[in-house]
Structure formats: structure tokens, C-alpha cells
Amino acid sequence: MVANRVEKDRDMSTPGHAWLVGLMAWAIPGAGHFMQGRWLRGALAGGAVWVMFFVGLWLGGHMYAVSGGQQGFGTLLQLLPMIANVGVGLPYFVCWLANAGFAEHAQIVTYESGNTFLLVAGLLNYLVMLDAFDIAAGRKK
Amino acid sequence: MRHLLWMAVFAALTAVVFGIAAKGDDRQKLIYGLKVFAEFIAVAFLLGWILYFIPFR
Numbered sequence: 001m002v003a004n005r006v007e008k009d010r011d012m013s014t015p016g017h018a019w020l021v022g023l024m025a026w027a028i029p030g031a032g033h034f035m036q037g038r039w040l041r042g043a044l045a046g047g048a049v050w051v052m053f054f055v056g057l058w059l060g061g062h063m064y065a066v067s068g069g070q071q072g073f074g075t076l077l078q079l080l081p082m083i084a085n086v087g088v089g090l091p092y093f094v095c096w097l098a099n100a101g102f103a104e105h106a107q108i109v110t111y112e113s114g115n116t117f118l119l120v121a122g123l124l125n126y127l128v129m130l131d132a133f134d135i136a137a138g139r140k141k
Numbered sequence: 142m143r144h145l146l147w148m149a150v151f152a153a154l155t156a157v158v159f160g161i162a163a164k165g166d167d168r169q170k171l172i173y174g175l176k177v178f179a180e181f182i183a184v185a186f187l188l189g190w191i192l193y194f195i196p197f198r
Contacts, residue, residue, distance in 0.1 A: 041161055048157040055150065113147050120151070124158045131162045
């Protein structure tokens, strides 16, 4: 019985490459599916995230980053949306390095819509990442 | 009109990802994605009309 349990646990364990797929899926939206030959799925899911990200920037939205300027509750107010923004992966860090997309443009009519697009792009990429991870781990077809 | 357009784009992109991440075969995923899109639009219109009758000033 114990042997069966051990065997079952071994079957349920996550293969090592699934973690790499998950990491790539987070870093580059759609890459996790492409790595597994899921071309259409990757193009649709990754494409949706990319489009949402660029539309968000185009609408005048901005991304969040925790800086030393905030304290206490102010940090939390920046941290939660930052976690959502970071979900989009490398594009967030490219923008951060290029110092683009972090300035607030509240005077633009579509500013709030842009923010929402950018936040949701990151959150959706977390979902796409989990989908790619589950496929790599054999939990999903 | 522009806000409505962006809301529809948002709903469509979100529905695509939700549909892909859903369980089931391709047909079930497609139906789920369309359902999510329709629900986004319907709820947005409903909330829009409710807010229209609420005096904020």
C-alpha cells in the first residue's frame, strides 16, 4: 500500500521542464505554449496579452513600481498593482529600464482605461503561464 | 463611443484568454469564450444604465 502511494506521488510530481516552461511563459507571453508546439494556443493567448499591453500604453496608461518615496499604506497601494503589472514579464522590465510607461498622464481621457488594460494584461499572463505550466506538467491537454 | 469600443476590445481580449484557459474540447472553449464576451458586454450596458439614473452631483 505504501509502495502504491509512493508510486502515485512519483506520477503526480511535476517534471523539471514544466518549471522552465512556466518561467518562459511568464517572461515572454505566449512562449510557454510555443515551447510545447501549441502554436495556435500560444498565438491567441500570448497575442491577446501583447495587444492588451500595447493598447494600454497607447491609451496613456502607466505601470506601477514601488519606490522609496512611499511608506506604509502608500507602499501597499503601489505594490498590489505592481504585482499585476509585473505579470506581463520581460516587457515590464524593458519599460522600466527604458524609463517608459511609468509616467502618469492623468490629463488624457483614456488614462484610466489604459491603466486597466496594463493591469489586466499582467493578470491574464499569469493565467496563460499557469495554462502552459499545467500542459507541461501533464495536468491539462 | 470611443469608450464603448475600448470596452469591447477589452472584453474580446479577456474572453480569448479565458476561453483558452478553460477546460473542455475546442468547441466548449469557444462557447465559453463567447459567453464571457457576451457577459462582459451585457454587464457593462446594465451598469451603464444603472449609473445613468444615479445622480452623482
